[in-house]
Amino acid sequence: MLRIDVRTSLVGGLGLLALEGCGNVCGDDGFVWQQAGNPACQAASVTDGDSDATTDSATDSTDSAPTTTMDPPTTTMGMGEMWCKDADGDGFGDPTMCQSDMFPGSVPNADDCADDNADAFPGSAEKESMTACMEDADGDGFGDSDPPEGVEPGTDCADDNANAYPGAAEAESMTACMEDADEDGWGDDMPPEGVDPGTDCNDDNSTIFPGAAKDLPPDQCTQDSDGDGHGDNMPDDPDVPPGDDCADDDVNTFPGAAPNDSAEACMTDADGDDWGDDMPSVPEALPGTDCADDNPNAFPGAAENESEAACMEDEDGDGWGDDMPPEGVTPGTDCDDTDAATGPGVAENEVDPNVCQTDADGDGWADPDPDDDDAVPGTDCDDNDANTFPGAAPNDDPTACMTDADGDDWGDMMPEPGVTPGTDCTDRDPDVHENCARCNPNEVQCVDKDLHTCNDQGTAEDVVVCENGCDDDGLKCWDPLSVEAGMSICVDPNMPAPLNAIAMGGDGMYTYSWDPPETLDDATIANPVAMPLGPTTYTIDVSDGEGNMASDSVTVYLKNQTLQLDPDICETYDFPGAGEEADPATNWQWNQNTQTLCQTVNGKSAALFCGWDLDNATITGEFQVTDDTNDDDWIGFMWGIQDTDHYYLFSWKRVGQNFANCGGQLPAGMQVKVIDVLDPNADPQTCADRLQPADTVNSKLLVPVADFTTMGWTEATVYTFELTHKASGEMTIIVRLKANNNVVAMKTFMDTTYVNGKFGMYTKSQVNACFSSFVASCVP
Numbered sequence: 127m128l129r130i131d132v133r134t135s136l137v138g139g140l141g142l143l144a145l146e147g148c149g150n151v152c153g154d155d156g157f158v159w160q161q162a163g164n165p166a167c168q169a170a171s172v173t174d175g176d177s178d179a180t181t182d183s184a185t186d187s188t189d190s191a192p193t194t195t196m197d198p199p200t201t202t203m204g205m206g207e208m209w210c211k212d213a214d215g216d217g218f219g220d221p222t223m224c225q226s227d228m229f230p231g232s233v234p235n236a237d238d239c240a241d242d243n244a245d246a247f248p249g250s251a252e253k254e255s256m257t258a259c260m261e262d263a264d265g266d267g268f269g270d271s272d273p274p275e276g277v278e279p280g281t282d283c284a285d286d287n288a289n290a291y292p293g294a295a296e297a298e299s300m301t302a303c304m305e306d307a308d309e310d311g312w313g314d315d316m317p318p319e320g321v322d323p324g325t326d327c328n329d330d331n332s333t334i335f336p337g338a339a340k341d342l343p344p345d346q347c348t349q350d351s352d353g354d355g356h357g358d359n360m361p362d363d364p365d366v367p368p369g370d371d372c373a374d375d376d377v378n379t380f381p382g383a384a385p386n387d388s389a390e391a392c393m394t395d396a397d398g399d400d401w402g403d404d405m406p407s408v409p410e411a412l413p414g415t416d417c418a419d420d421n422p423n424a425f426p427g428a429a430e431n432e433s434e435a436a437c438m439e440d441e442d443g444d445g446w447g448d449d450m451p452p453e454g455v456t457p458g459t460d461c462d463d464t465d466a467a468t469g470p471g472v473a474e475n476e477v478d479p480n481v482c483q484t485d486a487d488g489d490g491w492a493d494p495d496p497d498d499d500d501a502v503p504g505t506d507c508d509d510n511d512a513n514t515f516p517g518a519a520p521n522d523d524p525t526a527c528m529t530d531a532d533g534d535d536w537g538d539m540m541p542e543p544g545v546t547p548g549t550d551c552t553d554r555d556p557d558v559h560e561n562c563a564r565c566n567p568n569e570v571q572c573v574d575k576d577l578h579t580c581n582d583q584g585t586a587e588d589v590v591v592c593e594n595g596c597d598d599d600g601l602k603c604w605d606p607l608s609v610e611a612g613m614s615i616c617v618d619p620n621m622p623a624p625l626n627a628i629a630m631g632g633d634g635m636y637t638y639s640w641d642p643p644e645t646l647d648d649a650t651i652a653n654p655v656a657m658p659l660g661p662t663t664y665t666i667d668v669s670d671g672e673g674n675m676a677s678d679s680v681t682v683y684l685k686n687q688t689l690q691l692d693p694d695i696c697e698t699y700d701f702p703g704a705g706e707e708a709d710p711a712t713n714w715q716w717n718q719n720t721q722t723l724c725q726t727v728n729g730k731s732a733a734l735f736c737g738w739d740l741d742n743a744t745i746t747g748e749f750q751v752t753d754d755t756n757d758d759d760w761i762g763f764m765w766g767i768q769d770t771d772h773y774y775l776f777s778w779k780r781v782g783q784n785f786a787n788c789g790g791q792l793p794a795g796m797q798v799k800v801i802d803v804l805d806p807n808a809d810p811q812t813c814a815d816r817l818q819p820a821d822t823v824n825s826k827l828l829v830p831v832a833d834f835t836t837m838g839w840t841e842a843t844v845y846t847f848e849l850t851h852k853a854s855g856e857m858t859i860i861v862r863l864k865a866n867n868n869v870v871a872m873k874t875f876m877d878t879t880y881v882n883g884k885f886g887m888y889t890k891s892q893v894n895a896c897f898s899s900f901v902a903s904c905v906p
C-alpha cells in the first residue's frame with residue numbers, strides 16, 4: 127500500500143491555522159484568502175513577516191501541539207457536510223480537526239483514530255475487520271496487538287514482521303500467531319520475542335519442515351528438496367536429521383524407486399516402470415537393469431512371450447518385443463510393435479504360425495493385405511469379421527473362405543464382397559439353411575416387441591427394435607410413456623385439492639399409483655382428491671400393459687400455513703470434502719413453541735430441507751444470526767434441490783476474508799451459484815464449488831456480489847427472505863429488513879438448470895443462524 131505523509135506539505139508548507147469556532151480556514155494558506163474580516167479568525171491573523179515563523183512552528187515535530195483546534199463533529203453535522211483534516215494521508219479524517227467547508231488536505235469523514243499514523247485507519251487490518259480502526263505496519267492484513275493509545279488492538283504479535291501473523295503457519299495452527307518466513311506452512315521454532323514458536327527447525331528453507339520426508343517420523347523436522355517423500359541423506363542444515371535419499375535434487379531417485387530391481391536400494395526410475403536405470407546420471411544412485419529408463423515400454427521381461435529376463439520394448443502390449451527397438455534395447459521379433467493385432471504367432475491357423483502376421487478379428491487367420499509392409503500376408507478374406515475365414519462353412523467347402531454367422535457350418539449365400547458365397551439362405555437361423563422364404567413382400571408385422579417390414583422382393587426384413595413395445599393393430603412402435611402431474615396447487619386449510627395426472631404414450635392400458643396415499647380419496651385413479659394436513663408432494667407412478675413406467679410429482683400448499691422445519695421430519699446434511707474435514711458436525715434445533723429453527727454450531731457447510739417441492743411457487747420467511755459478535759460467516763438458502771450434488775445456493779457473508787480451503791479470498795455480501803456435479807467420484811463437490819466467487823468444475827456463478835450487494839449481514843437483525851421460482855427459469859430474490867420493510871437487496875435472474883426441486887436452509891461456519899415463519903404459495 128502506497129502511503130504519503132502529507133502533514134508537512136499541508137500544514138508546514140501552507141501555514142494552515144484553525145481556531146475553535148472558526149467557520150473557515152484562517153490565514154494565508156495559498157488557497158483561502160481574505161480571512162481578516164472573519165471575527166473568529168482575528169486571533170490567528172498574521173503579517174507577512176510572521177509567516178515564516180508560523181511555518182517553522184508547524185513543521186517542527188518537537189514543538190507542542192497548537193492550542194487551537196477546529197470544532198469536533200457534532201450529531202447535527204451530516205457526513206456529507208463535514209470535512210476533516212487528513213494529516214497522514216491515509217484517506218481518513220481526524221475527528222478533532224473538522225469543519226463544514228472543504229479545505230486543503232481535508233477528507234469528508236471523521237473516522238481516523240490516529241491521524242499521525244498512516245498505518246492506522248479503519249479497515250487497515252482487512253483480514254481482521256473491514257471497519258475497525260487498527261494499525262497494520264507490516265501490511266500483512268492483521269492489526270498490531272499492542273498499538274499506540276487510541277488504536278484498536280488486533281491479533282498481530284509482531285506488526286513489524288510481514289511473515290508473522292495469526293494463521294501464518296497454517297500446517298500448525300489456523301489461529302496461533304507464528305512466523306513462517308519460507309512459506310512452507312510451518313512456524314519458526316526460534317522466532318522473535320512475542321511470536322508463538324512453531325516446529326520448523328529451519329524457517330529459511332521451504333524444503334525443511336516436520337514430516338517433509340515420509341521415510342522419517344512424521345513429527346521430525348527433515349529435508350525433502352525434490353518432494354519424493356524421502357529425506358536428504360546430506361541435508362543443508364547440520365541440525366536436520368539425515369534421511370536415506372541419495373539424490374535429494376532428483377525426484378526420480380530415491381530408495382525403492384525401482385522395486386522390481388530392489389525394494390530398498392537408492393536407484394533412478396525416470397520412466398516409472400519400476401525398473402532402475404542401468405546407467406544412472408546421478409553418481410550416488412545404484413545401477414539397475416533398465417536398458418532404456420526414458421521408455422516405460424522397455425524393461426526386463428517386457429516381452430514375456432520372448433523372454434522373462436531380456437530388456438526389450440513392447441509398446442503395443444502383445445507380449446512380443448520390437449524387432450527394431452532404440453539403441454541399447456534387445457531386439458525381439460514383433461514386426462509392428464504399435465499394433466497388438468500384429469505379431470509372431472497371432473494367426474495360429476496359418477501355414478507357419480510363428481511368422482509375424484496380422485489378425486484383426488482374432489479368428490486365428492491372417493489378413494491377406496496387412497497395413498504393415500513387414501507383416502506376412504495370410505488367407506483371411508475378411509479380417510474384420512470373426513465369422514469369416516477359410517473353412518468357416520465346411521458343409522459347403524472345407525477350405526473356401528466363407529461366412530457362417532449362425533454357426534451351422536453352412537456358408538452365407540449373400541456375404542460381403544470378396545467372400546465366397548455358400549448355400550445358407552438364412553445365415554441368422556442355425557436350424558434353417560435351404561428352401562427358406564424370408565418374408566412376404568411388403569408385409570409389416572409385430573414380432574414379440576419388434577416391428578418387422580419385408581421388402582418388395584421378400585428377400586429381406588427391416589427390423590426396428592421397439593423400446594416401448596409394438597402396436598399389433600396400428601403396426602407401429604408405441605411412443606414413450608410419460609405422465610404430467612401439473613403445476614403446484616394452493617388451497618385453503620381443510621379444503622380439497624383435486625389432482626389430475628395426464629398419461630401419454632405407451633399402449634394406453636394405464637395403471638395409476640399415487641404416493642403418499644393416506645390423504646387421498648383414491649390413490650389408484652388418475653384424478654384423486656387430496657386433503658393434506660401440511661405442504662405435501664404427491665408422486666404419481668404410471669405403468670402400461672407393456673411394462674413401461676413413468677413418474678411425475680406435484681406439491682399442494684395450504685395458504686398462510688407456516689412450514690414445519692423440524693429436523694425430525696426434514697432431512698439434514700453435512701457436506702463432506704475439501705475444506706470441511708476439520709469442521710465439527712452441525713446441530714439443528716427446532717423450537718415448536720416459537721416455530722424457529724436454529725443451527726447452533728460453528729461447523730461444516732450444512733443443509734436442512736423437507737419433502738415438499740418448490741414448483742412455480744413463492745416462499746417467504748424470516749432469518750437472522752441471533753446474537754453473536756464473534757462470528758462473520760455464511761447464512762443462506764438452497765432450492766431446486768434434486769439431491770445434495772445438484773441445487774441452487776444463495777449465500778450471505780458478513781465479512782470478507784481469505785478462506786484458503788474454500789477457494790481463496792471470499793467477499794462479504796450476497797451471491798447465487800448453481801451447483802451441478804457431473805461426476806462425484808472423479809470430481810467430488812468442494813467448499814470452493816459452493817462459495818468461491820467464480821465458476822468451478824462443479825458450479826456456475828449466476829449472481830456475483832457486485833450485482834447483488836457487497837454489504838454483510840448484521841447480528842441480532844431480523845431479515846425477511848422472499849424467493850419466487852417460476853417454471854420458465856425466472857427467479858427473484860428479495861431481502862428486506864423486517865423492522866421497516868426496507869429492501870436490503872433484490873435481484874431477478876434466469877437459469878433453467880433446475881425448474882423445480884426441494885427448498886432448504888444453508889449455513890457454513892456460522893453459529894446461531896436461525897430461520898422462522900416460512901410460508902409457501904403458488905405463483906399466479
